[in-house]
Amino acid sequence: xxxxxxxxxxxxxxxxxxxxxxxxxxxxxxxxxxxxxxxxxxxxxxxxxxxxxxxxxxxxxxxxxxxxxxxxxxxxxxxxxxxxxxxxxxxxxxxxxxxxxxxxxxxxxxxxxxxxxxxxxxxxxxxxxxxxxxxxxxxxxxxxxxxxxxxxxxxxxxxxxxxxxxxxxxxxxxxxxxxxxxxxxxxxxxxxxxxxxxxxxxxxxxxxxxxxxxxxxxxxxxxxxxxxxxxxxxxxxxxxxxxxxxxxxxxxxxxxxxxxxxxxxxxxxxxxxxxxxxxxxxxxxxxxxxxxxxxxxxxxxxxxxxxxxxxxxxxxxxxxxxxxxxxxxxxxxxxxxxxxxxxxxxxxxxxxxxxxxxxxxxxxxxxxxxxxxxxxx
Numbered sequence: 001x002x003x004x005x006x007x008x009x010x011x012x013x014x015x016x017x018x019x020x021x022x023x024x025x026x027x028x029x030x031x032x033x034x035x036x037x038x039x040x041x042x043x044x045x046x047x048x049x050x051x052x053x054x055x056x057x058x059x060x061x062x063x064x065x066x067x068x069x070x071x072x073x074x075x076x077x078x079x080x081x082x083x084x085x086x087x088x089x090x091x092x093x094x095x096x097x098x099x100x101x102x103x104x105x106x107x108x109x110x111x112x113x114x115x116x117x118x119x120x121x122x123x124x125x126x127x128x129x130x131x132x133x134x135x136x137x138x139x140x141x142x143x144x145x146x147x148x149x150x151x152x153x154x155x156x157x158x159x160x161x162x163x164x165x166x167x168x169x170x171x172x173x174x175x176x177x178x179x180x181x182x183x184x185x186x187x188x189x190x191x192x193x194x195x196x197x198x199x200x201x202x203x204x205x206x207x208x209x210x211x212x213x214x215x216x217x218x219x220x221x222x223x224x225x226x227x228x229x230x231x232x233x234x235x236x237x238x239x240x241x242x243x244x245x246x247x248x249x250x251x252x253x254x255x256x257x258x259x260x261x262x263x264x265x266x267x268x269x270x271x272x273x274x275x276x277x278x279x280x281x282x283x284x285x286x287x288x289x290x291x292x293x294x295x296x297x298x299x300x301x302x303x304x305x306x307x308x309x310x311x312x313x314x315x316x317x318x319x320x321x322x323x324x325x326x327x328x329x330x331x332x333x334x335x336x337x338x339x340x341x342x343x344x345x346x347x348x349x350x351x352x353x354x355x356x357x358x359x360x361x362x363x364x365x366x367x368x369x370x371x372x373x374x375x376x377x
Contacts, residue, residue, distance in 0.1 A: 011186070018175055022172065025168075030164060039164070039166075043231070044235070044278075045272050047170065048255065048274065048275045051224075054181070055253065055267075056256045056263075057217050058218060060263065061197060061262050062196060062197055066127065068135040070135050070139075070246070070249040071244065072135075076105060076226025077233045079226075080233055083096070083100040084096050085157070105223045105226040106223070107226060108222045119131060119134075136246065139242075154238075154240075166234055173231070192208045196213060250298070254304075255267060256270070257301060257304050258304060
């Protein structure tokens with residue numbers, strides 16, 4: 001019982017919630033109570049959550065701006081999808097899925113290393129431009145590929161995994177992504193990563209290998225983006241490069257910013273809400289109005305940046321943030337207030353604080369002037 005009280009449950013609340021949702025929707029799916037559209041929506045939500053959490057490592061915890069996340073997802077989708085086409089008939093559906101996930105994730109991580117070595121020496125807008133260029137180059141390569149290799153402009157036809165189980169596998173992979181991300185951030189390596197975000201010069205001065213930690217974060221983030229791409233290829237019958245343009249990278253970035261920089265739980269919530277919002281907007285905004293969806297994300301990003309950085313909103317942010325609002329709803333219990341554990345009567349010392357310390361001085365005889373001195377007087 002004492003061990004349960006010592007557990008910091010706030011570190012595991014996201015595991016519990018995602019696990020409960022997985023069990024609940026898995027039971028509904030296996031009993032046939034979920035509609036096909038709901039199953040597809042759960043697949044999209046799990047993919048979005050994985051993308052948002054992985055990008056949050058780079059943008060939120062490392063403090064670098066990357067706009068090439070859709071490019072790494074594109075690499076995983078195409079190469080993992082191609083592997084599934086070649087391996088499904090030989091290995092079967094489930095083994096082909098496992099191998100495709102490993103291939104897509106590892107190749108995306110390899111591209112993360114190749115791009116990260118030169119790009120991570122840059123900062124701010126320059127890094128954003130390089131990663132954005134990488135995403136566009138990858139998309140252009142797959143778009144201009146031959147029909148026999150990756151389908152060209154028409155896209156790559158990929159097998160569709162069983163709808164009853166794909167979202168369950170996706171949510172389990174989301175749990176794996178959360179476990180790796182949170183354990184990395186809460187370790188000593190995570191403290192080194194956040195110190196780079198706070199002050200890179202001070203981190204270098206204390207002996208932290210900045211390039212190594214940047215590359216680790218970039219590689220892990222790229223790996224999970226590639227895994228999300230493989231899940232995307234299994235969720236759709238066709239992988240088209242046009243779906244991985246810079247607008248999609250901006251959409252993923254909005255998920256991270258909307259959820260709060262450096263907040264994994266916020267990224268999960270924001271990714272879920274934006275995915276649901278996407279479904280509604282696609283239903284409402286049809287035809288020529290579909291372009292307004294990208295304008296909507298741009299407005300959200302601009303408003304969030306202004307709200308989080310404008311000095312005029314500082315008082316409002318401090319007064320009405322989520323933590324203060326939650327504290328207002330908590331009932332004040334005077335008996336729960338603990339006494340000061342650092343009181344002097346509780347701190348063990350060798351000398352009691354009320355003990356009078358004295359110093360003994362060796363007294364000499366009073367000074368008496370000699371006769372000559374008296375004569376002078």
